[in-house]
Amino acid sequence: MDRVNMDALFTNQRNESDDYYTILGCDELSNKDQIQTEYRIRALQLHPDKNLDNPTAMEQFKKLQEAKEVLCDDVQRKAYNYWRNSHISVPWKTWQSINERSQPF
Secondary structure: OOHHHHHHHHHOOOOHHHOHHHHHOOOOOOOHHHHHHHHHHHHHHHOHHHOOOOOOHHHHHHHHHHHHHHHOOHHHHHHHHHHHHHOOOOOHHHHHHHHHHOOOO
16 A cells, blocks of 8 residues: 555545435435435435536535445445444545555456
8 A cells, every 4th residue: 555545544534424325315224225215316306407506416416326326236335334334534435446456356
């Protein structure tokens, strides 16, 4: 692991508003159908075409899509839950990137 990645482990802080379960309005006990339902409800509300006056609508919609993709994939969800429960301060995407690069080929 290079110096930049090591620094990231100790200098980043989690932003609870980026929590995928919070974004979708569900919890770790929610099944895929519940996640999909919550996604559809929020997608209708947050879609950028319906929020033309909101400059952050596209970013919010992308986060919503990312949350659904991760939590509906069993492997990614397991990794996400592991990261989330570890209370490591590095953000999910950074941790995921570091974790993927440290896997043996």
